[in-house]
Amino acid sequence: MDQPVQIDGSELEGGGQILRIALTMSVLKNKPIQVFNIRAGRSRPGLLEQHLKGVELMKDLSNAYVKGATLNSTIIDFHPKILQGGRYRAPVKTAGSITLLLQVALPCCLFAKEVSELELHGGTNTEMAPQIDYTTEIFKPNLEKFGATFDFDLVRRGYFPKGGGKVLINVTPVKNLKPVTLLNQGQIDKIYGWSFVAGVLPLKMANVMADAAKNTLQCLTNNIKIECYKEDHDIAPNNESGIILVAETDTGCILGSSALVKRGEQSEFTGKKAADSLLKSIRQGGCVDEFCQDQLIIFMALADGNSRIKVGEVTLHTKTAIHIIEKLDESCKFKIVSDGISNIIECIKKS
Template sequence: MATQAHSLSYAGCNFLRQRLVLSTLSGRPVKIRRIRARDDNPGLRDFEASFIRLLDKITNGSRIEINQTGTTLYYQPGLLYGGSVEHDCSVLRGIGYYLEALLCLAPFMKHPLKIVLRGVTNDQVDPSVDVLKATALPLLKQFGIDGESFELKILRRGMPPGGGGEVLFSCPVRKVLKPVQLTDPGKIKRIRGMAYSVRVSPQMANRIVDSARSILNKFIPDIYIYTDHMKGVSSGKSPGFGLSLVAETTNGTFLSAELASNPQGQGAAVLPEDLGRNCAKLLLEEIYRGGCVDSTNQSLVLLLMTLGQQDVSKVLLGPLSPYTIFAASEELFPGYV
């Protein structure tokens, strides 16, 4: 195992993805020890190993060393290269787990990134591709990351545990980010949503829409929730359904909430009516929390502000999530958390 005096040293598996992303952006190698050392099944999980392989594909010259038990990782980042890439994600986590990292890295590559990711598009753990498309992409455009080649497209949907989804993400290169002033969220002017169903009756999506509207119609008239029922090879390998909602304000702020059904064979069956009502309540809670960025993208906006020019950027956030608190600490004081 290689050791270097100038590498940052950490212990434990918490925030491993964020540490590797920041290491790649800063060019500083990291060594992470005692990864689940006391677990019955110690070491890196499959989804973490898949994420490390993804970093290796989008960089050139990275050096990765893992000990025999998987409990120690040394990562020396290479050049962010980009280009056309394909990657099969672990079905233990959603594609959003990998996309969140790519949104941080893609603008700073040598060549524009065009990547196809395969796996789970919607689950109960990670942000869905629908929510990232509706909230993270407009946020990146505020920083000047835009163009015809900037898109996120769902080619196939995939639900856990089987997956089978496919997503295309392409992003242009931007060497300099624009400063932003996001201090007034504005008033809610419209709500949009996507109710999806795969390998179940199309009526599931319609029932979700009716139940969500029964709550949201009390607050605002401009509501449109699309239904998306994919068939055949486009529907992935497992049945499921869910809903993602996005509220847009008069000042261009996007606040999101989402829910998905339990994976096949896991937990109790979920009624579409209950899922729709609960998702609508989660959106109202997100609106109540306030801020110009929703909870999902707090760490992304803080990272982009850190990587921007010396001009002062300002953003108004609601209550910080634990992940955001860590991310901000790592960006400002690397190695102290």
């Protein structure tokens, strides 16, 4: 076997993102890797249930040889073989994030030999990860600018701590990805979103969140519509409450934010927190928000040509994605140019 590329999981973000990006690039570039110090920057280092299922999913997708893929392991060897499509299942038994499972698998599925059908279990709306609604309403349309997409079916929502969510993902492969240039945020055209409660929580909580968000964002536009609703008990039987916000501009930019009500937190605070996050992204002049920018880095690297995207503050997750991608793909180089309070991230493809 070829000597694996060494990836230090304690660098930069120091969490699961390093493992996810490394696995994805390993499969796409057919390069063996060894990831050590896995999640060294977290209070519970090593592979948790959701990370282990991500490794197993990528093993199945690429028929890889894997060593060290056990719970709490801090080092794995991963040697991919042939990237293939087909039907795969990742049954996370905890509330581990379904959207993070999708993050690791989606780029590979887009370049697989056939259509991929993923059955993902775990948490759909959890802290420290994009809510499934953010992924479908904000990330997905930004991905489509590259000429790729995915279909999804939300079967059941899963919340912390029980999980139990189920999402079906269908991905049709593409021949190539288009480079993108997103440099002009433009003017806010409209803001919309969803404020929800589930389980036994009262609808009033959703209304309070929505009102707080509207009051915070009305300085941008009067065209704000936030739907308040209670989840169907058959789809979401457990307690949860949260909000997802989307802003569209007249130049086609789509930015967003989301938040879940934490224990002991007032609904009004949650709604304002989500709105403040969106307001910050917009005022920094970015064409994508702070939670989407790092997710697009890998598609910039995979596109046929140079891409340029204007963002606000460059996040640690974005810097981490760039670092790992450059380590595993010598065909691209990233450059960040400051433009006052905003930054332009450029991916330059070597000829």
